[in-house]
Each structure stands twice: as structure tokens, then as C-alpha cells.
Amino acid sequence: MAEQFIIKTTLGDITISLYDDTPQHRDNFIKLTSENYYDGIRFHRVIDGFMIQTGDPLSRHEEKRSLHGTGGPSTRIPAEIKHPNKKGTLAAARDNNPQRASSGSQFYINHNDNAFLDGQYTVFGVVESGMDVVEKIAAVETDPNDNPLVPVIIETIVPPAKS
Numbered sequence: 831m832a833e834q835f836i837i838k839t840t841l842g843d844i845t846i847s848l849y850d851d852t853p854q855h856r857d858n859f860i861k862l863t864s865e866n867y868y869d870g871i872r873f874h875r876v877i878d879g880f881m882i883q884t885g886d887p888l889s890r891h892e893e894k895r896s897l898h899g900t901g902g903p904s905t906r907i908p909a910e911i912k913h914p915n916k917k918g919t920l921a922a923a924r925d926n927n928p929q930r931a932s933s934g935s936q937f938y939i940n941h942n943d944n945a946f947l948d949g950q951y952t953v954f955g956v957v958e959s960g961m962d963v964v965e966k967i968a969a970v971e972t973d974p975n976d977n978p979l980v981p982v983i984i985e986t987i988v989p990p991a992k993s
Contacts, residue, residue: 833990834958835863839873840983841967844939844960846920852910855922855932855954862935863987873982874898875975878968880944883923884984885936898977903934913953915944918964920955941968 837844848856862868870890875883875898888894888901907922909930915921919940922932932952939957940947941964957964970978 835859835990836988837868837960838985838988839963839967840981840985842960842963844963845958846955847958848920848955849913849953851912852952852954854907855910855952858907858934859937859954860989863989866986867935868984869986871984872898872978873967873984874977875938876967876970876972876978876982877941877976879942881938881941882964882967883936883938885923885933887935892981895977898975899936902936905934906931907934907952908932910952910954911949915940915947915951915953917941917943918957918961919953920957921947921951921953924951939964941965 834845834847837846848859871884871887872889873882873884874886874889886899886901889898917940920937923936923938924930924932930950967982970982972978
């Protein structure tokens with residue numbers, strides 16, 4: 831396991847670790863975090879009992895609400911499918927593509943054991959602490975597109991302390 835990151839949200843902190851055996855996903859997340867890419871981005875798709883999804887830069891803008899979930903870098907990350915979609919794991923979102931390549935920035939946290947997703951999405955990390963915050967996010971009221979009515983925002987992601 832790699833070092834821990836703290837996802838600071840408007841509902842509290844979630845501490846995660848990234849898997850070392852998914853290096854392309856780990857390194858992409860580290861790169862984006864070092865650029866403060868996730869600062870101000872919302873959880874744009876929240877389904878209680880399933881997952882909470884974030885990482886779309888368009889979600890910073892309320893007026894682009896109908897586009898939330900469609901944005902991000904044009905680059906895709908090759909699939910590194912090795913781990914199951916267990917409750918509390920982080921996985922890369924993706925569009926429908928035969929290579930199962932991942933979105934350049936969007937990811938979700940499983941709010942349940944979602945075995946039906948196994949073999950389809952790259953799981954690249956795990957929640958170490960803050961599942962209570964994941965629970966709070968999963969419980970918010972959403973619109974018909976599963977977008978929270980009151981935005982839940984990533985304030986920043988704190989990288990591991992350099993010693």
C-alpha cells in the first residue's frame with residue numbers, strides 16, 4: 831500500500847491508501863492531487879447503497895449541472911483490473927469502451943460490496959478511515975440524476991506528508 835491521502839470534503843475527511851499494484855492509476859491520482867485538480871469538485875453521482883462518484887471538473891459549476899459526469903481529461907488510463915469492488919474501495923469510473931480503460935480523473939467509492947462490477951472497473955485504493963463520511967455523503971438528498979441537491983464538495987486532497 832502506498833502512503834495515505836486525506837480527501838477533505840464539506841461533510842468531513844476520508845483517508846485513503848492507494849494500491850501499489852495499480853501503478854498507472856496510483857500515479858495518475860498522485861499527479862492530479864499534486865496539481866490540486868480535485869479542489870472544488872463535487873460528488874456528482876451519489877447512490878445510497880451503491881457508490882459515491884466524483885472527479886468531474888465540470889461539477890465545479892452549478893450552471894453545468896446537466897453535464898456533471900461528462901468532464902475530465904481526454905486521456906484514458908489503461909485497465910489494471912485486479913481487486914474486487916468491496917465496500918470502502920476506490921475505483922476508476924469509465925465510459926463504455928471494450929478495453930475497460932478508465933476515466934482520466936473520475937473515481938467512485940463503493941458504498942456496498944458490488945461484486946457485479948468485478949472485472950469491469952479498476953479498483954485502485956481503499957478507505958482507511960472516514961467511512962462515516964462516506965455514509966453521510968451516500969445519505970444526502972439527490973435529484974433524478976443522482977446529483978446531490980446540496981453540493982458535497984472536495985475542498986482539497988492532502989497528499990502524504992513528506993519527511
